[in-house]
Amino acid sequence: MIAIVGGGVCGLSIGWYLARAGRNVTIFERGEAGRGATWAAAGLLAAQTEAEPGEEWLLPLMLESRAMWPAFARELEAASGMGVDLREEGVLAVALDRDEAERLAFLFDYHRSLGLDMEWCDGAEARALEPHLSPKTAAGVLSRRDRQVDNRKVAVALRDAFMAAGGMLCENTEVKEIVVAGRRVSGVRIGAREFPAECVILAAGAWSRGIKGLPEELRPAVRPVKGQMLSLKMSEAAPLIRHVIWGNGAYLVPRRDGTLLIGATVEEQQFDTQMTAGAVHELLRRAREALPGIDELPIAEMWAGLRPTSRDDAPLLGPSAVDGLVIATGHHRNGILLAPVTARAIADYVLTGRMPDSLAPFAPSRFAA
Numbered sequence: 001m002i003a004i005v006g007g008g009v010c011g012l013s014i015g016w017y018l019a020r021a022g023r024n025v026t027i028f029e030r031g032e033a034g035r036g037a038t039w040a041a042a043g044l045l046a047a048q049t050e051a052e053p054g055e056e057w058l059l060p061l062m063l064e065s066r067a068m069w070p071a072f073a074r075e076l077e078a079a080s081g082m083g084v085d086l087r088e089e090g091v092l093a094v095a096l097d098r099d100e101a102e103r104l105a106f107l108f109d110y111h112r113s114l115g116l117d118m119e120w121c122d123g124a125e126a127r128a129l130e131p132h133l134s135p136k137t138a139a140g141v142l143s144r145r146d147r148q149v150d151n152r153k154v155a156v157a158l159r160d161a162f163m164a165a166g167g168m169l170c171e172n173t174e175v176k177e178i179v180v181a182g183r184r185v186s187g188v189r190i191g192a193r194e195f196p197a198e199c200v201i202l203a204a205g206a207w208s209r210g211i212k213g214l215p216e217e218l219r220p221a222v223r224p225v226k227g228q229m230l231s232l233k234m235s236e237a238a239p240l241i242r243h244v245i246w247g248n249g250a251y252l253v254p255r256r257d258g259t260l261l262i263g264a265t266v267e268e269q270q271f272d273t274q275m276t277a278g279a280v281h282e283l284l285r286r287a288r289e290a291l292p293g294i295d296e297l298p299i300a301e302m303w304a305g306l307r308p309t310s311r312d313d314a315p316l317l318g319p320s321a322v323d324g325l326v327i328a329t330g331h332h333r334n335g336i337l338l339a340p341v342t343a344r345a346i347a348d349y350v351l352t353g354r355m356p357d358s359l360a361p362f363a364p365s366r367f368a369a
């Protein structure tokens with residue numbers, strides 16, 4: 001019996017891979033599956049545009065997972081019978097003044113030095129790609145290989161695919177404790193009852209550290225990092241943009257149904273998920289500077305979520321010092337992007353006892369000292 005703690009994109013995708021391999025898997029989800037950070041995300045699969053100096057060691061994992069997305073989406077759509085809207089127009093990073101253009105040029109050179117396939121555009125070329133961009137647009141960088149997917153549809157599809165493969169989903173069921181006997185996991189405690197399991201996969205996102213039962217040094221070094229976002233409603237037939245627009249301290253993500261996402265703040269506020277006037281104002285101000293046409297659009301929704309963030313911003317993936325306990329959390333701002341590589345690596349580990357060498361840098365033990 002395999003127990004997975006947490007029904008976000010990580011728990012659901014690992015569960016789906018294991019269930020379709022014929023294993024007996026139960027996911028315990030405190031609320032409704034897919035409604036944590038997975039629901040709050042923007043669905044960017046922007047491995048290139050987001051690559052920052054100092055994160056070179058994480059880049060191969062992000063590129064590998066991005067390359068897996070088309071097949072992952074196809075299989076998920078076939079297994080669930082629903083679309084997840086993987087879009088391939090690419091991401092256009094823009095600069096609205098000369099200072100920003102200098103910074104964009106620096107990042108462009110850095111990305112090119114890593115061998116990433118990016119295209120420089122001047123302001124006119126950027127506006128030819130997206131005519132509603134501000135006339136102030138000074139430069140742009142197009143990353144055709146970066147993608148986006150509708151993360152909420154992914155969550156629903158994963159839930160359906162997991163159950164169709166024979167997985168058991170227990171929603172509104174909080175795991176109070178991971179039960180460890182000696183140095184081996186024996187199950188999870190739900191209320192007063194213990195659910196026996198020879199393998200427990202901890203995928204509880206930003207809450208992973210707070211679950212009782214593990215010695216202090218083995219609790220995953222993950223904290224919540226708050227992100228606020230909002231969405232507007234464009235015309236579905238004549239959307240203002242088709243590429244994801246990245247720049248001026250915000251990103252704009254056009255969905256197929258005309259929804260336009262604007263994100264996202266990055267805040268250290270522990271588990272607070274309230275929306276604040278200042279954040280909404282700032283997101284709208286930045287978005288409007290890049291895309292003045294949003295002025296007339298109705299507001300559709302506002303929300304905040306909690307990224308599960310480790311000390312080095314990279315995920316914790318693989319076995320722990322407790323036999324049978326496997327960790328899959330800490331995906332910070334890339335959990336949707338990294339879902340395919342996470343699901344494959346963790347499911348393979350559970351099935352074969354081996355982690356790929358390429359995932360050694362992400363071993364949970366790297367924080368043990």
Ligand code: FAD
Pocket residue numbers: 005006007008009010011028029030031032033034035036037038039040041042043044045173174175176203204205206207208211226227228229263264265304305306307308328329330331332333334335336337338
């Ligand atoms: P979650 O989705 O949070 O799932 C964890 C689940 O565990 C929750 O459903 C929770 O209820 C459950 N749980 C917690 N405790 C317990 C318990 N004791 N018992 C049972 N269940 C429990 N990533 C990208 O790749 N691209 C993006 O564009 C992007 N944008 C983002 C924008 C915002 C505003 C935010 C907040 C995040 C964004 N991310 C993005 C990051 C991404 O959302 C996360 O990395 C990813 O969703 C983490 O998935 P998860 O399954 O680990 O966590």
